[in-house]
Amino acid sequence: MDSEFVKKVTTTRMFTDRLAIVAGAGRSGIAAARLLHALGATVRIVDENTSLTEDILKGLGPKAELMVGPACPEQFAGAEVIVVSPGIPVRKIVPMIGDLPERKIISELELASWFADEPKIAITGTNGKTTTTALITHILEYSGKTVFAGANYGTPLSEYILAKGQSDILVLEVSSFQLQNCHLFRPDAAILLNISANHLDYHLDMDEYVSAKLKIFERQPSDALAILPKAMRDELNPAEFTKATVKWFGGEMFKEQPNLPGKHNRSNIEAAWLALEKFGLTIEEFQAGLDSFKGKAHRIDNIGTVNGVTFIDDSKGTNLDAVVAALGSFNAPIRLLLGGVFKGGNVADLIPAMKGKVAEVAIFGAGREHFEAPLANDFKISWHENLEKAVNALFANSSEGDTILLSPATASFDAYSGYVARGNDFKRIMEELS
Numbered sequence: 001m002d003s004e005f006v007k008k009v010t011t012t013r014m015f016t017d018r019l020a021i022v023a024g025a026g027r028s029g030i031a032a033a034r035l036l037h038a039l040g041a042t043v044r045i046v047d048e049n050t051s052l053t054e055d056i057l058k059g060l061g062p063k064a065e066l067m068v069g070p071a072c073p074e075q076f077a078g079a080e081v082i083v084v085s086p087g088i089p090v091r092k093i094v095p096m097i098g099d100l101p102e103r104k105i106i107s108e109l110e111l112a113s114w115f116a117d118e119p120k121i122a123i124t125g126t127n128g129k130t131t132t133t134a135l136i137t138h139i140l141e142y143s144g145k146t147v148f149a150g151a152n153y154g155t156p157l158s159e160y161i162l163a164k165g166q167s168d169i170l171v172l173e174v175s176s177f178q179l180q181n182c183h184l185f186r187p188d189a190a191i192l193l194n195i196s197a198n199h200l201d202y203h204l205d206m207d208e209y210v211s212a213k214l215k216i217f218e219r220q221p222s223d224a225l226a227i228l229p230k231a232m233r234d235e236l237n238p239a240e241f242t243k244a245t246v247k248w249f250g251g252e253m254f255k256e257q258p259n260l261p262g263k264h265n266r267s268n269i270e271a272a273w274l275a276l277e278k279f280g281l282t283i284e285e286f287q288a289g290l291d292s293f294k295g296k297a298h299r300i301d302n303i304g305t306v307n308g309v310t311f312i313d314d315s316k317g318t319n320l321d322a323v324v325a326a327l328g329s330f331n332a333p334i335r336l337l338l339g340g341v342f343k344g345g346n347v348a349d350l351i352p353a354m355k356g357k358v359a360e361v362a363i364f365g366a367g368r369e370h371f372e373a374p375l376a377n378d379f380k381i382s383w384h385e386n387l388e389k390a391v392n393a394l395f396a397n398s399s400e401g402d403t404i405l406l407s408p409a410t411a412s413f414d415a416y417s418g419y420v421a422r423g424n425d426f427k428r429i430m431e432e433l434s
Contacts, residue, residue, distance in 0.1 A: 017042065018081070020033075022044070023071075023084045026087075028108040029045065029108065035161060037060045044075075046075040048068070053066075071096055076093065076096045076100075081106065085108065087177060108178070112157035118169060121170070121275050122191070125192055127196070127322045132193060136171050140168075145169055146166070146167045149172075151172040151173050152172075152177075190216045190217050196345070224245070229248070251263055251270055252270070253269075253270045260293070262329035297420075299316045308401060309400065309404060324349075334405050336354070336405050337406045337408060338407075354379065360397060361381045362390035362393055363390070366415075371409075388425075391406075395433055406422075
């Protein structure tokens with residue numbers, strides 16, 4: 001990191017004697033609280049979780065405080081800035097903040113980005129963010145660059161700033177939650193992979209969701225690069241949301257990669273190339289890194305074979321478009337696992353991708369009411385109270401050459417701490433079958 005920026009964080013106390021509220025005590029919230037304290041702020045952490053203790057205030061100074069319980073005006077009283085953690089809709093906070101301008105409600109990403117002078121590649125989209133972030137990071141490192149990768153997935157950017165990290169480039173996976181509360185964030189290259197119905201349990205509607213995603217381009221200057229999907233060319237008018245140079249991608253440039261199967265991944269690869277081309281990589285350097293990339297766990301991940309039946313862990317497939325992408329990566333017959341906390345969309349949209357490929361569907365846990373009725377007329381379908389029982393039922397009906405695909409189209413929080421835990425449990429179940 002440039003020495004002037006290190007000095008700015010460690011010596012410029014821009015929030016001295018100002019009250020900063022951090023809403024949400026997750027990892028990014030705590031990172032934001034620590035950065036605010038380093039900038040001289042008096043920090044108040046607010047969270048609905050009443051089991052939290054003041055242990056989380058360690059290192060935040062004697063004036064730091066914790067307020068727990070349902071959101072109320074008292075929690076936000078006196079705030080001069082509010083950092084909202086991902087997953088907390090701003091519209092729930094606005095009635096509590098009095099006369100504080102909404103521009104002073106920011107995300108942890110926005111706060112940390114003020115102190116990150118390194119070149120930035122930012123990636124957003126409904127599907128493919130983590131894979132594309134990992135791919136770009138791997139190729140840069142393979143070419144000899146030092147890279148920080150994080151933000152929405154992995155390490156919050158505030159932790160990097162506080163650690164006085166020194167990287168050649170920052171590769172940031174960013175969510176609609178983070179972008180909605182960004183006002184000055186401006187990456188040198190920004191990628192929008194795709195947009196489909198998702199997080200409608202958080203966003204007011206699709207218009208709000210799309211607007212949040214497009215904020216990734218809002219502050220880019222003319223010498224920056226905006227990378228957009230050709231599939232949305234009729235819907236997007238870049239002149240309305242960015243001053244950056246625009247490039248479109250469609251997945252035609254690269255052939256099928258064994259380590260990244262499917263048309264959707266060819267699009268992800270092309271978007272990655274356009275970003276890295278801007279930073280001086282040659283096509284030969286890019287291809288060498290691509291050839292050595294192993295893919296991401298829990299995203300169309302072949303975890304093994306039992307009695308000739310292949311098990312594919314796509315636990316990160318948490319929306320309907322992700323399921324379509326996963327189905328397009330394999331041949332019939334597929335036995336599909338769906339279930340969990342549904343996040344929106346029309347389940348019937350799955351049917352064209354499923355026909356001719358899916359031999360059977362097993363629904364597990366929550367979400368039965370969303371999946372069963374739309375699919376029952378076209379597919380053999382059953383419901384099971386948990387993932388293990390659903391996998392066992394599908395395996396009992398499987399033959400050599402079949403694929404059991406966990407691509408649940410849902411969040412996992414009805415039964416698991418996250419998609420990683422769900423994917424790990426799927427692997428455990430497979431291993432016990434063997």
